[in-house]
Amino acid sequence: MLEIENLHSQIGGTDILRGLSLNVNAGEVHAIMGPNGSGKSTLAQVIAGHEEYVVTDGSVTYKGADLLSLDPEERARDGIFLGFQYPVEIPGVNNAYLLKAAMNAKRKHLGLEEIDAFEFLKLAKERMAMLGMDPKFLNRGVNEGFSGGEKKRNEILQMAMLEPSLAILDETDSGLDIDALKAVAEGVNSLRTPERAIVLVTHYQRLLDYIEPDFVHVLSEGRIVRSGDKSLALELEDKGYDWVREAANG
Amino acid sequence: MSSENIESIVNRCYEHGFVTDIATESLPPGLNEDVIRAISARKNEPEFMLEWRLQAYQQWLEMTEPDWAHVNYPPIDFNAISYYAAPKSDEDRPKSLDEVDPKLLETYDKLGIPLHERARLAGVAVDAVFDSVSVATTFKGKLAEAGVIFCSFSEAVHDHPELVRKYLGSVVPRRDNFYAALNSAVFSDGSFVYIPKGVRCPMELSTYFRINAANTGQFERTLIIADEGSHVSYLEGCTAPMRDENQLHAAVVELVALEGAEIKYSTVQNWYPGDENGVGGIYNFVTKRGDCRGDNSKISWTQVETGSAITWKYPSCILRGANSVGEFYSVAVANNMQQADTGTKMIHIGPNTRSTIVSKGISAGRAQNAYRGLVKVLPQAHGARNHTQCDSLLIGKECGAHTFPYMEIKNPSAKVEHEATTSKISANQLFYCRQRGISEEDAVNMIVNGFCKEVFKELPMEFAVEAQALLNVSLEGAVG
Ligand SMILES: Nc1ncnc2c1ncn2[C@@H]1O[C@H](COP(=O)(O)OP(=O)(O)OP(=O)(O)O)[C@@H](O)[C@H]1O
Ligand SMILES: [Mg+2]
Numbered sequence: 001m002l003e004i005e006n007l008h009s010q011i012g013g014t015d016i017l018r019g020l021s022l023n024v025n026a027g028e029v030h031a032i033m034g035p036n037g038s039g040k041s042t043l044a045q046v047i048a049g050h051e052e053y054v055v056t057d058g059s060v061t062y063k064g065a066d067l068l069s070l071d072p073e074e075r076a077r078d079g080i081f082l083g084f085q086y087p088v089e090i091p092g093v094n095n096a097y098l099l100k101a102a103m104n105a106k107r108k109h110l111g112l113e114e115i116d117a118f119e120f121l122k123l124a125k126e127r128m129a130m131l132g133m134d135p136k137f138l139n140r141g142v143n144e145g146f147s148g149g150e151k152k153r154n155e156i157l158q159m160a161m162l163e164p165s166l167a168i169l170d171e172t173d174s175g176l177d178i179d180a181l182k183a184v185a186e187g188v189n190s191l192r193t194p195e196r197a198i199v200l201v202t203h204y205q206r207l208l209d210y211i212e213p214d215f216v217h218v219l220s221e222g223r224i225v226r227s228g229d230k231s232l233a234l235e236l237e238d239k240g241y242d243w244v245r246e247a248a249n250g
Numbered sequence: 251m252s253s254e255n256i257e258s259i260v261n262r263c264y265e266h267g268f269v270t271d272i273a274t275e276s277l278p279p280g281l282n283e284d285v286i287r288a289i290s291a292r293k294n295e296p297e298f299m300l301e302w303r304l305q306a307y308q309q310w311l312e313m314t315e316p317d318w319a320h321v322n323y324p325p326i327d328f329n330a331i332s333y334y335a336a337p338k339s340d341e342d343r344p345k346s347l348d349e350v351d352p353k354l355l356e357t358y359d360k361l362g363i364p365l366h367e368r369a370r371l372a373g374v375a376v377d378a379v380f381d382s383v384s385v386a387t388t389f390k391g392k393l394a395e396a397g398v399i400f401c402s403f404s405e406a407v408h409d410h411p412e413l414v415r416k417y418l419g420s421v422v423p424r425r426d427n428f429y430a431a432l433n434s435a436v437f438s439d440g441s442f443v444y445i446p447k448g449v450r451c452p453m454e455l456s457t458y459f460r461i462n463a464a465n466t467g468q469f470e471r472t473l474i475i476a477d478e479g480s481h482v483s484y485l486e487g488c489t490a491p492m493r494d495e496n497q498l499h500a501a502v503v504e505l506v507a508l509e510g511a512e513i514k515y516s517t518v519q520n521w522y523p524g525d526e527n528g529v530g531g532i533y534n535f536v537t538k539r540g541d542c543r544g545d546n547s548k549i550s551w552t553q554v555e556t557g558s559a560i561t562w563k564y565p566s567c568i569l570r571g572a573n574s575v576g577e578f579y580s581v582a583v584a585n586n587m588q589q590a591d592t593g594t595k596m597i598h599i600g601p602n603t604r605s606t607i608v609s610k611g612i613s614a615g616r617a618q619n620a621y622r623g624l625v626k627v628l629p630q631a632h633g634a635r636n637h638t639q640c641d642s643l644l645i646g647k648e649c650g651a652h653t654f655p656y657m658e659i660k661n662p663s664a665k666v667e668h669e670a671t672t673s674k675i676s677a678n679q680l681f682y683c684r685q686r687g688i689s690e691e692d693a694v695n696m697i698v699n700g701f702c703k704e705v706f707k708e709l710p711m712e713f714a715v716e717a718q719a720l721l722n723v724s725l726e727g728a729v730g
Contacts, residue, residue, distance in 0.1 A: 048685050052677075076687035088682045091673070092700030101696065102686035109687070141700070158686065
């Protein structure tokens with residue numbers, strides 16, 4: 001589904017990603033771990049198409065076609081979803097309105113009719129119940145005054161409604177209480193089908209107890225320095241990042 | 251027709267009093283007493299109206315153009331303006347929508363303007379506008395039943411001279427300001443509304459107005475009187491882009507609310523703003539004022555302004571009656587080279603008077619948008635209250651927003667609150683929306699509409715929808 005080859009990317013003239021390669025197939029869950037500042041969010045933003053991140057070398061192929069030439073909205077309509085590490089507040093814009101506009105943009109792209117208001121509401125309430133979210137959040141401004149954890153749940157709600165082919169969740173588990181973590185994991189697991197792929201960026205094993213990854217990668221200084229199965233995460237928890245860094249350098 | 255010919259006809263007209271059959275000729279540019287006599291004659295006006303105009307003209311001569319607004323424009327040559335434009339004859343008009351510029355029709359479509367109104371807006375010859383005519387006749391019947399007078403200002407001068415005499419200039423005196431004086435001297439036409447005691451006007455006068463108002467010209471004059479306990483909602487303007495060869499527009503609107511009466515005046519205004527460099531846009535200098543003359547009366551202004559090269563406009567309320575209420579809800583958009591200087595004045599005179607101001611200014615491109623508000627509480631206005639909220643939204647880096655709140659509080663029991671915010675549409679907000687599949691343009695519209703929600707909800711339903719579409723069209727290409 002997603003093939004990243006030797007990706008180099010800069011922000012503000014600084015090299016962040018330095019030759020990153022990664023393959024994600026449909027049906028797989030990948031966890032990406034790594035120290036602060038290693039480039040995890042940068043990778044997520046580059047895949048989503050943020051214009052501030054300049055790709056200087058390498059390629060990204062999604063569903064067999066070049067991804068980097070597409071606008072962010074085209075990528076989104078084509079099934080790429082990014083759960084932001086820091087979801088932005090958009091005061092005055094109704095949460096339900098944004099959600100509906102997003103769904104309809106995608107449906108239009110797929111040649112489907114706009115979702116009917118009742119159907120939308122029914123679906124939204126259903127998904128919110130699954131995530132333990134109060135339906136009141138639908139009528140608030142997008143992330144406006146939401147607590148850290150509420151913002152993250154809102155990201156998962158959007159994901160659950162949009163049913164992406166490739167979901168990248170950037171530290172969606174940070175700032176969640178235990179109940180929320182379980183709810184979010186349930187939301188993610190419900191999307192786990194043979195047609196979809198999920199990339200989890202996380203610092204904690206905790207999340208991986210609920211969502212079992214097929215692969216774990218360690219990112220350091222803009223490169224994947226080690227890949228393995230779920231046991232790698234446990235090993236990391238035990239030994240810290242210095243261990244992989246040393247292994248990579250030595 | 252050569253200008254010599256016109257002049258000779260004009261002169262003949264002065265010699266022989268009014269000559270109705272020349273009412274189809276425009277006057278040559280320039281302003282003097284004779285021109286005013288000619289205007290009055292062509293409208294067949296009674297003597298009192300001519301006197302009123304002439305006095306206004308004398309007062310105007312002694313005044314100087316204001317220069318304090320936060321706007322810049324080259325000096326206006328008042329002698330280069332023609333003060334009477336003849337109505338277009340049907341031969342000069344398109345015969346049907348097929349003859350209208352497809353670009354204009356496309357805009358109507360984007361704005362969601364009802365089909366039956368498009369022909370009229372596009373200036374199609376009246377005979378061809380079957381739909382509108384029948385709709386208008388139905389409306390007229392309904393209004394007459396309720397005793398509501400709703401007609402052009404010219405008709406009112408003839409048919410209801412006692413009402414015109416009593417109320418004209420009673421809210422905006424002739425010498426109120428430079429443009430009001432000019433308007434008083436040369437006003438072309440406009441609307442007149444009288445709602446009798448205790449009557450609730452059976453419909454939004456908006457719909458009717460939009461279907462019927464002929465081209466009222468550059469010096470429009472509107473007078474609305476709500477008698478005791480009556481209620482009326484009036485909508486001025488429309489979302490369709492209005493082009494006009496006349497660059498200067500100076501309208502006067504006067505509202506009078508007697509005891510217990512309520513007037514809701516909504517404006518959606520979309521004068522041609524000029525091209526990206528501001529060339530050819532309309533200068534819109536308007537005096538709008540409402541007088542809550544009776545106790546427990548209420549006047550509410552709601553406006554959505556997107557047009558004009560320059561807008562200079564402060565709909566105001568004089569809260570004279572005890573417990574009277576004034577409201578001002580405004581969205582002003584300035585894009586490209588537009589300059590807007592708008593706001594309101596709330597003058598608290600009576601006890602326990604209350605006012606609310608909600609102003610939303612949006613600037614994009616290289617536009618400048620200024621809010622200027624005055625809240626004045628006179629010594630006798632015990633318990634007066636005002637709440638002002640003034641928000642600015644900036645799109646892009648080259649535009650500006652300016653806020654000038656003035657307060658003059660002469661009564662210690664008054665409570666006056668002012669809140670102001672300035673925000674920008676951030677790159678991160680746009681990216682967030684785009685990551686959800688929403689195009690940049692739609693994202694901007696969504697954020698702008700969210701910003702304006704409080705004002706839109708004050709508009710009559712169908713216009714709220716149009717106003718929203720209008721904003722989207724106005725800000726097309728504002729980002730990226
Ligand atoms: N605008 C910028 N200019 C220069 N450097 C930047 C800019 N934005 C981000 N960076 C740097 O890029 C590096 C990678 O940042 P990134 O957000 O991808 O890290 P991360 O792996 O997600 O870290 P964390 O675990 O803390 O979320 C960091 O060192 C960061 O300071
Ligand atoms: Mg990060």
